[in-house]
Amino acid sequence: MTATHMTTDSHDPPRAGKPPEALSRVLAGVRAHARPIVLPLVTAALVIAAWEALVRVRNIPDVLLPAPSAVAVRLWETLPFLLQQAVPTTLETIAGFAISTVLGIALAVLVSASRLAREALYPNIVFFQLIPKIALAPLFIVWLGIGSSSRITFSVFISFFPVVVATLTGLTSVDRDLLRLCKAVGARPWKVYTEVRFPAAVPHIFSGLKIAITFAMIGVIVGEFITAQAGLGYMILFAASQAEMALIFAAIVLLCVIGLALYALVVLAEALALKRYGD
């Protein structure tokens, strides 16, 4: 094919003298795509600006409410120290999340595979969902001490229920006729699990994991509040005792960044999994 052919065969031949139209179309496209990103950013920027203005105009003292600019300065000054504190928080969150994932999926398989387990466990699982679990945090210190195992265990305790419920939904969502077909051809039950139920549950499992990752972090921070040893949660508590408001906000900013990054990783894994297992 020659170059002239390519231009004449092209579906949308560029018309000489009318580039503004094409340009405006491109701009409209960009605007349509950027809108869902730009709008929330603009809103957030407006809120922060209003906050800054409020603090400056009303001369609010730093110990009550620091201005965003003061928080930024404090964040910059203490960044090496804050990052150091962020390491245990992040690692414990990941550990709690990982254990929750394995435990939650295993429990869901057990409950869906065994009628006895289902009847004995499922009502309790639902009941546990309803408990304000944070109220139980001090118990974990009594049982496990103030080390990281205590915080990780509490984080698991908080975050594994969503995994169980989501996985269970997925495992039992398989079309009845497809299960019948498998049964008719003589498939062994474990084969039905590995080849049908589990792959079908993958999208559901990820909806549980997205909740679990945020819950796991909440669990660790609450654990740090109570055990008062290290980590960003402890930092916040300590800063509060010193009336270091800017430092509290700086720690919160860092927590948000870490939380967002962990959540993004799960979303990324989900996107990869859905490519294979999604409908």
Add this chain to the structure above:
Amino acid sequence: MITDEAPFQAITARGVRKVYSTPSGAVEAVAEASFEIARGDFVSILGPSGCGKSTLMLMVAGLEPATSGALTLDGLPVAGPQISAGMMFQDPTLMPWRSVLDNVLVPVSMRRPVEADDLARAEHLLRMVDLWQFRDKRPRELSGGMRQRVALARALVTDPRILLMDEPFSALDAITRDEMGLALARIWDTTRKTAIFITHSIREAIFLSDRILVMGRRPSTIIEDIRVPFPRPRTPAVEAEPEFNDLYLHLKASIHRTTPAMH
């Protein structure tokens, strides 16, 4: 030893009854069903919704035990799932994570490793339903009719002795549905498998079947057993024959009689 020449009926049902026990009490899904289906016959079952057609098919497949009565397949009592039955349902029930080819091979791969013969058969079937060039696609990339054709190839991949189809075209649009009917008739002509075909479409039943059973509701029994006289292979031209229309009107009236409450 069962051979193709064996004088057995492919399927027999004698006094088959099914009562489901549910938390809200017993549901009599099939009151009494007795019939014989000769090897190589294509038999449709018509009947009002809820009269127990699907239940009857599940009992033939050995997926639901009959409460009482006796069912045989090729002369042997049905006890437990029947590997010799290929099945199709209203939904294609494909696995979205498997390719078209792997979906066709599901009945094999769920039981044992896939061999060269299985692949050859899957290829043959996919060519027959015009989907060989789509073998590496995922179900989500296919239309509803194409998916149901994959399901048909899957039902045939183990070369089953009987084919059980529960409203396989009900979820399709009218045009695709007609095409699928023609495709099924064409494929059936080359295989001549004993088939039970459940449908709500009287025309589809007449066009495809050697015999039509009509089930009634309350009590749910077989109230009609009609032979369809048209020679095979059939073309859509049979629909123009006066006999076709007579049969259609007769069946329609007979189904209407079973649902007196609906007017």
